Amino acid sequence: MSSDEWPVAIDGDEYHPIPESWIEYGSDQDRGSPRIYAVSVASGPRNMILIRYASPDGRAVKVSMNGAENPSGDGIVPASLAKYENWPRSMVPNRDIEPTGLLRKPEGEHFRELWEDRIQEPDGAERDQRVATDGGTERGGTEQVALSRNPDERQVARLDRDGRKPMCPDCGSYVGHTKSGGKPLPEADAEAFGWSCPNCKLTFPSHCHGPSAPGFNSSMAGLKVEFRDGETRWVPVPTRYVGGESA
Numbered sequence: 001m002s003s004d005e006w007p008v009a010i011d012g013d014e015y016h017p018i019p020e021s022w023i024e025y026g027s028d029q030d031r032g033s034p035r036i037y038a039v040s041v042a043s044g045p046r047n048m049i050l051i052r053y054a055s056p057d058g059r060a061v062k063v064s065m066n067g068a069e070n071p072s073g074d075g076i077v078p079a080s081l082a083k084y085e086n087w088p089r090s091m092v093p094n095r096d097i098e099p100t101g102l103l104r105k106p107e108g109e110h111f112r113e114l115w116e117d118r119i120q121e122p123d124g125a126e127r128d129q130r131v132a133t134d135g136g137t138e139r140g141g142t143e144q145v146a147l148s149r150n151p152d153e154r155q156v157a158r159l160d161r162d163g164r165k166p167m168c169p170d171c172g173s174y175v176g177h178t179k180s181g182g183k184p185l186p187e188a189d190a191e192a193f194g195w196s197c198p199n200c201k202l203t204f205p206s207h208c209h210g211p212s213a214p215g216f217n218s219s220m221a222g223l224k225v226e227f228r229d230g231e232t233r234w235v236p237v238p239t240r241y242v243g244g245e246s247a
């Protein structure tokens with residue numbers, strides 16, 4: 001019964017779902033295939049954390065890495081995420097790494113939540129399908145807005161994703177290399193963590209799940225920002241822009 005719920009117990013370790021914010025901050029390491037993607041995390045001995053990565057067909061691999069206390073009190077995070085705001089959210093494992101079994105049921109569901117929109121199938125079939133199903137909403141919507149926008153005015157928009165690669169919805173440029181703090185927000189003094197398009201004066205903030213920006217370190221807090229599609233979303237900004245007191 002407990003195998004259908006979080007946390008998932010495997011070999012005596014309790015695995016929890018990888019937060020979406022970790023995926024936003026992570027990078028896809030190595031080239032080639034087969035690629036494996038982070039799904040769940042457990043605390044390991046001393047300062048180590050154990051990450052379960054899996055291939056899209058559900059075969060799981062356990063990888064241990066250094067962990068660090070999340071300064072926001074949110075538990076343990078990968079040390080490189082705490083320190084450099086980056087960590088391997090996906091990787092191509094060495095040949096000698098053996099799968100340790102299949103994903104458990106909640107892990108399989110979480111894998112789809114985290115990765116379904118980010119993995120590009122080699123034959124492009126998945127992308128065509130995604131465009132077809134999203135066609136009336138996000139993609140179609142941003143193109144319509146783009147027609148009427150003033151190119152000198154900075155706007156806040158959502159990223160488009162070409163497979164895993166973050167892309168500008170207006171000009172199609174890949175913007176993965178622009179990920180950093182200090183991205184301007186036209187309606188606020190604050191600067192967001194996220195991406196930007198150098199051609200289009202667009203800011204694409206990362207997102208977080210509330211005012212405390214859970215999953216980000218303690219120097220970041222959540223700010224509600226209105227995007228050009230009219231939706232208001234929480235985006236991570238330095239705490240000094242929110243309230244004034246650092247947590």
Ligand SMILES: [Zn+2]
Nearest residue numbers: 168171197200
């Ligand atoms: Zn652009």
